[in-house]
Amino acid sequence: MTTTATPRAQQGFVPTPRATLTPRAPVPAPTQRGAPAIDVRDFGFAYGKREVLKNLSFSIERKAVTAIIGPSGCGKSTFLRSINRLNDLIPGVKHRGDILVEGTSVFAPSTDLVALRQRVGMVFQRPNPFPKKIFDNVAYGPTLNRLVTRRDLPDLVERCLRQAALWDEVKDRLEESGTGLSGGQQQRLCIARALGNQPEVLLMDEPCSALDPIATQRVEELMFELKKDYTIVIVTHNMQQAARVSDYTGFFDRGELIEFDETERIFTKPKHERTEAYITGRFG
Amino acid sequence: MTALSERELTPDAAAPAKPSLERGSYSDQIFKGLLTLAALAIPLLLCFLVYELWSGARLAIGKFGFDFVTTSTWDPVTEEFGAFPLIFGTLISSLVALVIAVPLSLGVAIYLTEFAPKAIRQPVAFLLSLLAAIPSVVYGLWGIFVLIPILRKSVFPLLRDVFGFLPLFQGAIYGPSMLAAGIILSIMVMPYVMSVSREVLMAVPNTQREASLALGATRWEAVITTVVPYARSGIIGAVILGLGRALGETMAVTMLIGNRHEIAASLFAPGYTMAAAIANEFSEAVGDMHLSALAYVAFVLFVVTVVVNAGARLLIWRVARGSGIGSKAL
Numbered sequence: 253m254t255t256t257a258t259p260r261a262q263q264g265f266v267p268t269p270r271a272t273l274t275p276r277a278p279v280p281a282p283t284q285r286g287a288p289a290i291d292v293r294d295f296g297f298a299y300g301k302r303e304v305l306k307n308l309s310f311s312i313e314r315k316a317v318t319a320i321i322g323p324s325g326c327g328k329s330t331f332l333r334s335i336n337r338l339n340d341l342i343p344g345v346k347h348r349g350d351i352l353v354e355g356t357s358v359f360a361p362s363t364d365l366v367a368l369r370q371r372v373g374m375v376f377q378r379p380n381p382f383p384k385k386i387f388d389n390v391a392y393g394p395t396l397n398r399l400v401t402r403r404d405l406p407d408l409v410e411r412c413l414r415q416a417a418l419w420d421e422v423k424d425r426l427e428e429s430g431t432g433l434s435g436g437q438q439q440r441l442c443i444a445r446a447l448g449n450q451p452e453v454l455l456m457d458e459p460c461s462a463l464d465p466i467a468t469q470r471v472e473e474l475m476f477e478l479k480k481d482y483t484i485v486i487v488t489h490n491m492q493q494a495a496r497v498s499d500y501t502g503f504f505d506r507g508e509l510i511e512f513d514e515t516e517r518i519f520t521k522p523k524h525e526r527t528e529a530y531i532t533g534r535f536g
Numbered sequence: 537m538t539a540l541s542e543r544e545l546t547p548d549a550a551a552p553a554k555p556s557l558e559r560g561s562y563s564d565q566i567f568k569g570l571l572t573l574a575a576l577a578i579p580l581l582l583c584f585l586v587y588e589l590w591s592g593a594r595l596a597i598g599k600f601g602f603d604f605v606t607t608s609t610w611d612p613v614t615e616e617f618g619a620f621p622l623i624f625g626t627l628i629s630s631l632v633a634l635v636i637a638v639p640l641s642l643g644v645a646i647y648l649t650e651f652a653p654k655a656i657r658q659p660v661a662f663l664l665s666l667l668a669a670i671p672s673v674v675y676g677l678w679g680i681f682v683l684i685p686i687l688r689k690s691v692f693p694l695l696r697d698v699f700g701f702l703p704l705f706q707g708a709i710y711g712p713s714m715l716a717a718g719i720i721l722s723i724m725v726m727p728y729v730m731s732v733s734r735e736v737l738m739a740v741p742n743t744q745r746e747a748s749l750a751l752g753a754t755r756w757e758a759v760i761t762t763v764v765p766y767a768r769s770g771i772i773g774a775v776i777l778g779l780g781r782a783l784g785e786t787m788a789v790t791m792l793i794g795n796r797h798e799i800a801a802s803l804f805a806p807g808y809t810m811a812a813a814i815a816n817e818f819s820e821a822v823g824d825m826h827l828s829a830l831a832y833v834a835f836v837l838f839v840v841t842v843v844v845n846a847g848a849r850l851l852i853w854r855v856a857r858g859s860g861i862g863s864k865a866l
Contacts, residue, residue, distance in 0.1 A: 338750055343654065370752035380743040383766055393751040396761070442747070449751055 289314035289453060289483040290335060294349035297330055299342065303507060304330050307349070310502060310512045317475055317484045319498035319515065321491060323530065326504040328487040332455050334358070335485065336372040337365055354452060370397050372453040373446030378462045379438035381430035381445070386413075386422050389430040389441055393449035408448065415481075416444035417474050436467025443474065447482075454478065456486040460493065472497050491531055495519050503527045589838060592831030595824060604832055610797040612821070617829035619836060621797045625714065625807035626840065629789060630782035632718025632803065633725050638775055640722075641730035649737040650759050661734060668727040676791030679720045684711040684792065687719070692804055707802040712794035715803035720788050725778040732777055736770030737763060769852045776848035783841050786811040810837040 288311035297305035304327045312318045320328045333339045335351055337358060351358045353372060370393065381389050390409040394400050400408050409426075413419040418440040422433070430441050439459060446454060456475075460468040475484055475497050488494050494501050495515060502512040503524070511518060511527045522528040529535050590597075596604065600617060607618025644664065648657050688711040699705040740763050748758035764771070786809075794806020795816060810833050821827045 336750060338746060341746075341749070366752045366754060369750055374746075374750040376743055376746065376750075378743060380741070380747045382744065382747065382762060392748075392761070396757060397752050445747075445751065 288312055289354060290485070291352040291355075292349075293352065295331075295334070295351055296348035297327070297334055297339070298346045300344045300346075305334070306507045308509050309349075310509060312483065312485060313500060314483050315479055315481070316499040317479050317486060317497050318500040318502065319494035320485065320487045320502050320504060321489075321494050321530070322504035322510075323535065324489075327507045328504050329457055331504070332374075332457050332485060332487050335453070335455055336369050336374055338369075338374065340365070366397070370399075370449045371451050372455060373449055373451035374455045375439070375442050375446055375457065375459045377458045379435055379442050381433070381438050381441050383429055383431045385427050386430045386433070386441060387426040390444050390448045392445060397449060399450060409444075412444040412447040413441075415447050415478065416440045417470065417477070418444055434467070436463050436470060439463060439467065439471060440474065443471070443478075447478075451482065453483045453485065456484065458487055458489060461489060468493075491519075503530060505530070586835075586838070589831055589835040593828055593835050595828035596832040597828075599825070600829075600832075604829075605836060608797070608799060612817075612823060612826045615823060615825040617825070617832075619810070619829075619833050621799050622808050622810040622813050622833060623836065623840065624799050625793065626783060626809040626811070626837070628803075629714055629717045629721055629793065629807065629809055630779055632715060633721035633782045634775065634779055636719060636722035637725045637729055637778060641726045641774075641778075642733055642771065644726075644730050645733040645737055646759055646764070648734055650755065650763065661731065665727050665731050667723065668731075672724065672785060672787040673791075675720055675724055676788040679716065679788060679792045683720060684716055687711065687713075687716055696804070703801040704803050707800070707804050709804050710794065710806060712792055712806050713804050714793060714800075714807040717789045717793035717807070717809075718803070720792050721782045721785055724785060724788060725782050728781055729774045729778040732774035733767070733771050736767045736774065739770070740766045772848065772852050776845065776852075779844060779848070780841065783844065784811055784837070786815045790815055810834070810840075 290312035292308050292310050292312070295305060295308040296303065308331065320331060322328050330339060334347065335353065335358065339345050347359060350360075353368070357363060358368060373393075382392065384392070387406075387409055390412050391405050394405065394408055410419060410423075413422060418437060421437060422428075422441075430438065433441060439462075443454075443459075460471050463471065472493065475486070478484060479499075486494075486498065498515045500512065501515040501518040503510045503518065503522075503526075505526055511522060511524045513523070518527065519531060522531060596617060600607075604617065604619055605623060606620055608620045609616045609618045610621070611617070644660075648661055652660065688709055692709045692713075692715070695705045696709070744762050744766055745758050748762040749755070753761065789809050790812035793809060793812060795808050795812060796806040797808055797813075798805065800807065814830050814834055814837075817826070818830055821830060
């Protein structure tokens with residue numbers, strides 16, 4: 253293990269200089285915001301011949317929660333997993349267009365997947381902590397990507413666990429296995445683990461669908477806190493959840509983006525007939 | 537389930553008289569009894585086996601006692617017997633086999649589950665498990681006619697030139713040797729270790745791989761830091777299974793190990809194993825003491841195998857606590 257913090261593999265993405273534990277640059281006011289955090293440009297995606305996403309074009313705001321809703325099989329998860337290119341694991345996938353994360357193309361040949369995934373964290377549908385110590389779960393990303401020195405690791409782990417509102421529950425049992433926690437705690441541990449990489453974007457793929465209402469509420473409160481520092485994209489089946497937590501909402505249907513707007517407007521005055529039908533529960 | 541409950545719930549006007557609530561058949565009891573009997577047969581058989589070995593070995597146990605496993609004389613003429621070289625040979629040949637087979641089988645298993653193109657995974661795994669179907673005497677013959685000449689001409693001299701500073705690779709090269717037996721054992725053990733580790737690796741949930749990759753791990757790092765640790769208790773199980781096979785293997789080892797009651801530091805020197813000694817000498821043993829000594833060897837082999845397996849289970853149990861897929865593999 254090296255003792256110097258040298259982020260590996262930097263080509264493609266230009267990594268922001270990250271001194272350990274120093275606060276990020278102040279958030280620019282909305283009017284001063286430059287390019288959006290994630291820019292989807294005419295993006296299409298297919299598993300072999302089955303086209304699951306068609307001509308998506310929209311932008312995702314920085315430091316806000318953007319919810320993607322839509323009926324099952326509409327391509328929400330595929331879209332989310334395109335942003336960090338986790339779909340690459342499936343053989344025979346094809347894409348069109350591009351997605352830009354902080355101005356850098358995700359699909360360009362020069363893009364380094366390791367750097368991309370370090371900057372775009374992900375939380376999965378079912379809590380999937382590693383069967384390792386709680387500490388090692390959070391330390392996994394920063395150790396792998398050599399983001400901090402070994403000496404700074406405990407501080408970083410503590411900060412991430414605090415950010416994930418888990419610290420008070422686990423501070424005395426960091427040496428215990430992460431799989432011994434309750435479902436809601438496990439999911440917050442997974443969030444802390446994603447934060448360990450000090451990402452800019454957090455992708456959440458139905459993060460509460462395996463949780464009980466109380467654990468769900470905690471995760472939702474957490475999202476509200478986290479959006480001060482992170483750009484969050486959440487896929488959800490639960491429209492109330494989208495309405496509660498998100499600032500912007502995109503409605504997907506059959507691989508197409510039907511409507512994208514501020515959440516309030518989507519849920520009060522949807523422009524599109526299908527959106528209205530979906531959010532009022534007439535289909536989906 | 538649905539069909540059944542619907543049938544029960546549907547009122548049927550033309551239904552015959554309701555069935556009596558009295559117990560009409562004892563088939564469940566009979567079935568259960570038969571199964572219990574079958575289940576009891578196994579431990580009974582084991583007890584019987586231990587008793588037979590013990591009573592067969594009584595003569596030798598009475599004469600040599602515990603010294604049997606620590607002394608090295610083996611002389612049927614003067615009826616002096618000590619099994620230490622046999623125990624040594626059994627353990628060392630199995631160890632050599634594991635040292636060669638485990639990294640190889642693990643590598644193959646990882647390649648087949650994580651990296652190989654889908655189309656070749658199944659065929660390659662199938663071919664490898666075919667290795668397990670080859671009779672051990674065929675391995676022995678192949679060892680004598682193919683493996684040993686190659687080892688004697690090129691591999692052993694090379695090893696002696698390169699690693700000659702180690703006592704393990706010094707001394708005269710005959711051909712039949714501890715190392716030759718270890719190599720043939722490793723080939724025989726590989727299919728077991730490979731297929732069990734492959735099953736275990738395949739059982740690692742995809743969400744674990746995704747979690748690791750999404751945190752910026754390369755495929756290789758995901759395998760080493762996530763998939764293999766998740767499967768480690770199962771992999772240990774696979775190794776133990778291989779060790780069990782290696783300890784008890786008889787025919788191929790007898791044909792390649794040289795069958796000499798000796799302890800040598802060099803792997804080039806011939807040796808002997810417990811199983812090989814029993815197979816070789818039992819038909820020719822005339823003296824009661826010789827027969828009894830062989831039964832004692834069998835008893836010791838039995839104990840060694842049990843101890844190794846018990847130790848392995850303990851290890852798995854300790855490793856598996858609070859972690860992924862446990863001792864299911866065993």
